[in-house]
Amino acid sequence: MKKSLVALALTAAFGGAAAQSSVTIYGTIDAGIQRTTHAPNDATQVTRRDNNKLGFRGVEDLGNGLKALFQLEIRYDPDTGQLENNVRPLFQGQSRVGLQGAFGTVRIGRGLTAYQETSTAFEPWSGLPNVAGYQTDIHVAGYTSDPLSVAGNSLNRFSNAVFYNTPVWNGFQVNVTVATKEANNGPAIIGKGTATAPQYTANSMASANPWSVSATYTNGPFAAMLAAERNGIETELWAVAASFKPIPDLKLMASYQRQDQSHTQFINTDTNGWVLGLNYTMGPNKFIAGYGQKDPDGVVKTKQASVGYEYSLSPRTYLYLDLAVKKMPFTVTAANTDTRKHYALGVHHNF
Amino acid sequence: MKKSLVALALTAAFGGAAAQSSVTIYGTIDAGIQRTTHAPNDATQVTRRDNNKLGFRGVEDLGNGLKALFQLEIRYDPDTGQLENNVRPLFQGQSRVGLQGAFGTVRIGRGLTAYQETSTAFEPWSGLPNVAGYQTDIHVAGYTSDPLSVAGNSLNRFSNAVFYNTPVWNGFQVNVTVATKEANNGPAIIGKGTATAPQYTANSMASANPWSVSATYTNGPFAAMLAAERNGIETELWAVAASFKPIPDLKLMASYQRQDQSHTQFINTDTNGWVLGLNYTMGPNKFIAGYGQKDPDGVVKTKQASVGYEYSLSPRTYLYLDLAVKKMPFTVTAANTDTRKHYALGVHHNF
């Protein structure tokens, strides 16, 4: 019996793919009980400390040292089962495909910018986007990588981008991300305009190509980063960071970053931020501590101190406890400060 | 060549995870042709009989009898490819992580409440949410576990909850679910208020912590359940149910439940429901029958009789046929009844 066209199509659809790749399914589920006083919901919450992921990735060896890579990463809120913030893309974490070889790694799609991906190594909570950590505010000096996408979307990714990582030369590596100017359903941004004539209308294209660069240097117990980035409304950020391990179980880290919003603001255009932190590991115990400040021109400083503790049940599973105090303006223009306390207790599981 | 920070990040992202767990992918796809006379769409439909699932779960052995567990379950409508009702969370089925040990099982996240998860064992259609079955209406006396989430969302789950199951002691087990009061974008509920001053405004927090308890006892061919639950608007439900297998192929079941809406209604606060059912298995054939009534105070009763037949093509795949007649009020306040007939024919496949 010969197979006709549709029969072949059905074989392709249902039969075994001849060259089935090994797709790796991976993920994180982190849920716990938290309370942040003075937050919009000043109540005990079941929520997350880390990003929650369900991802699919693969590597294909193309020969001659060349590899094809892809990664698709769902992000979700485990307390409600929704996609992050209930508005983010299915593959909020990343959706990228590319090639890796002697020339480095080139990928296309959506993902963390070069700066944002690199900088998490110098933040005491490893960039976890929670209240005890510094990543989403002080560690980036209040900067957002993606002001022209829908409200609630990620603050540290580029869509429509090309990502390049050089190989590592004597501990030195450069990472570059460049995005197109494509419109992405963002809100209007008044900026230097007026409510009726905003500097960026709703669903604007970027006024210049967003880009991000980071350079890292690693030498034994020492590592350092220098980075700069410009987003779609031409806000600029630069950052310098370093870490040092006096003993293998202790990591000390420090970072300084400055945001320049002079493209969209007439006054108070600069914001500085700095963070000090440490991680100390003792058997299954990990201790985390951090202190940081964000200092916007002419506005009250934000100050935060926090400690964390993790107890590993296995290399994939740990329990955690976080405590933090954050002093911040009531609003960004207020002269008074608001003190928020944060408690978190939960379980973190990688799969 | 030394690996710098980002090179390590790339290894983590693309390389083999050292301790890759075995994620199990599982699911159900159930589709068929149905017609329900007098339903909103009185037309032949392609639709589902069971919940359709695509899930990811795993268990990690932590040693000393301790295990870490997670489960993420997508729910979808196979006739359109959409998420259930096109509004439900990605992981509508459940998103939970927890630990299991000699102390029992503790999980955090979103899932069926203790009562809802237990009670399906005493419903003749095993809790399948279809017109022939009783789970979504009579078997729960019209009760909903989640009145404060968005319209179209699940009626038998808690978000933001902690779930605890005791170990089994001599056939006896207790299950408890407690949720936080977090707001979840629910609609306004007038209740004892007025249209302009509803008892629960839109996006209200729960007025008391929702909780659910069920206790089960199993002894050879006999099983019984006692359960109680209170939702976010303080509607209460209690239920008693039992099943008996006079021969291994025959399961008889009965349940009685009462809903008390006195927190949000001035009159007609109680609704009673009862369901009788049987399952009879003969080789690949399974026969299902049920009869039940829902009796709200001062309102016309709902009465339903239904039969079902399943023919197993394998342990994972069966064909089904359902027939049901339901007499119900035209509206909840109407004195007249509306008789609906239901026919369903389809295929059910587990993977």
Place this chain on the structure above:
Amino acid sequence: MKKSLVALALTAAFGGAAAQSSVTIYGTIDAGIQRTTHAPNDATQVTRRDNNKLGFRGVEDLGNGLKALFQLEIRYDPDTGQLENNVRPLFQGQSRVGLQGAFGTVRIGRGLTAYQETSTAFEPWSGLPNVAGYQTDIHVAGYTSDPLSVAGNSLNRFSNAVFYNTPVWNGFQVNVTVATKEANNGPAIIGKGTATAPQYTANSMASANPWSVSATYTNGPFAAMLAAERNGIETELWAVAASFKPIPDLKLMASYQRQDQSHTQFINTDTNGWVLGLNYTMGPNKFIAGYGQKDPDGVVKTKQASVGYEYSLSPRTYLYLDLAVKKMPFTVTAANTDTRKHYALGVHHNF
């Protein structure tokens, strides 16, 4: 220790499923840099050339030549990580379950219609929905299979359908798809009505059952198709297509199709389209060329010429380059034409 009901439920939920099927995960990720002059966004874009898929499928052998099949296919945009067009169903690609045996294949759910699934074999870009290809416009004579679903949804699928493929008899096969009339949240369609009394109101049911039929014949290097389809607003389409391979590496193809919109239009009811194409493979190189026209009654023709090149890095991964020129009316009623040029460069990876 006996297991009670919930203990059993937990076993079912977390333990190893006794008859775990082998779910195959498969997919495509295709991303590149494109520019189409005069398109709504006349700018360089990171976007896709092919459909991007993440799918789950399985086959269960039921014995006696009978198989159960299912397939669930997510579609996404890799440049943003969103579901296709950010509005399409989770399983936009397909969600179908069915049985296959000596009688052929019967499936229920959502998927490409018989015509749309078959016709891609006669389109030079294999039906890839990109600007260089012909599938989404000229190759179907501007027809859409699904005018009664939400804006932005797929144009070549039926929801709520039964799909039947005969076995192949001497190279001959027939494929039939029939859908129910269910409403699916479509927009109002004025048709022969008025703005206040449209022929199809919003969320209309189909006025007749949508159906699609294709017949194919394959004989060595020759293949042909005859197909007809009618959608939910009774627009009809018929098509004839053939392909021939004078040598194994060269495939020539031609198609002709006519759309009849007389059910919803008073004048200019017919649209004709024809496409000529070739695929030539030389080692890792594949050359693609096509030319086609769409000729609506009384309206300016659309004409398109395009060439493509693919370089295979492996059986699963290739790089591509497309160039196309398309002359089309400024609007469907305009007398003038608009010439658009299209450039695309990217990488295509199957997993």
